[in-house]
Amino acid sequence: MIQTIAFDVGETLVRDDRYWASWADWLGAPRHTVSALVGAVVAQGRDNADALRLIRPGLDVAAEYAAREAAGRGEHLDDTDLYDDVRPALAALQALGVRVIIAGNQTIRAGELLRGLDLPVDVIATSGEWGCAKPAREFFDRVVDVAGTPRRSILYVGDHPANDAIPAAAAGLRAAHLRRGPWGHLWADAPQVRDTADWVIDSLHDLLDVVAGS
Template identity: 45%
Template sequence: MTIRAVFFDVGEVLVDETTEYGTWADWLGVPRHTFSAVFGAVIARGLDYREAFQVFQPGFDLETARRTRAEAGQPETFDETDLYNDVRPCLGKLREQGLVVGVAGNQTARAEGILRALQLPIDVLGTSDSWNASKPSPAFFQRLIVEAGVRAEHILYVGDRLDNDIRPAVELGIKTAVIRRGPWGHILRDEVATAILGTDVEASCLFQLDSLLSLASLVAEHNEAARGAV
């Protein structure tokens, strides 16, 4: 099956979240390197990343804390400098192939506004806030299929997390690509990956990436081979 639409997660796929994690450490009043170490340990154990906050502040609620930060004049934020440098070239090359290019992730309305202001070369932008559905729920990916305008098997979803991105997409018949970067990148190389997916990464992902720079050519090669097999 050819790929006709490519959708991307946001955090650690398009946006380097190092700065934002650092600001959370500052908000909690802990050294950034300490927060980073705990965050990594929580992820390595296959736990919900929000449990890292609980270590420093029992009863911590992320949504409440986001509102409190905003009210204190310290809202979540990112800008062009936080985009990985392979993002714009990749998106542009995919659009040149005539594909539908979209961004869809678990993001707040504020983050969606920032993404729109960045004017990325995309056709669709959706977030959990605007879609009223969050990954890994099937409702999120069902909405993505509608927005893509093609059947699930013609969509490629690019994510960094096996639990939130890859597994739920595969379950709905969407092709997937996983990128090895950010806090979740190391999980791809150990037994945690199989525990999360029920199989190995290679069996679940069409592509495994270390950078987005290779994605456009991989998609083009896949589509050429798929057309030749018809």
């Protein structure tokens, strides 16, 4: 029985449009160029930040992030960044008695911004706050700790198989691959995803049926 559902953030709950557009503007590159390069490195299985380093070789992403924050051009999140199904689906899951957690590879600042959205969730945590990041086993162990329910009763939902479904399953959690965003669509039908994920879903609303059937 699914008692807890934990969610990835980028391209699971939140569109990444603003994030990459802001980087393009900061680096003085066309937004389409950045978007295309992100897609290219994703298809190659590389780190997202490699797209930025292709534009500016040797870029220190952490230093540039700090510079953006200092210039008042740092991270921003509001309701327009959320996918349409986020609030209603999360609220419906809570109404069913499911413990709802947001836990992704985000900064401390992103955690603050997510809490400011007043989402219907029980816990919000980021890798920046925990000091460990997906796909490390330690990250998923922390998810188990904050869930407070048995490991096999926890479902982790995300769009990136290498960071979400595969390591979640390896850590003993249930896993759902969300067909959303570039990663989610690109790998939804990959044999490893189909063999590893307990469910492949197209919407967060599909999780209501998952819970009912578990």
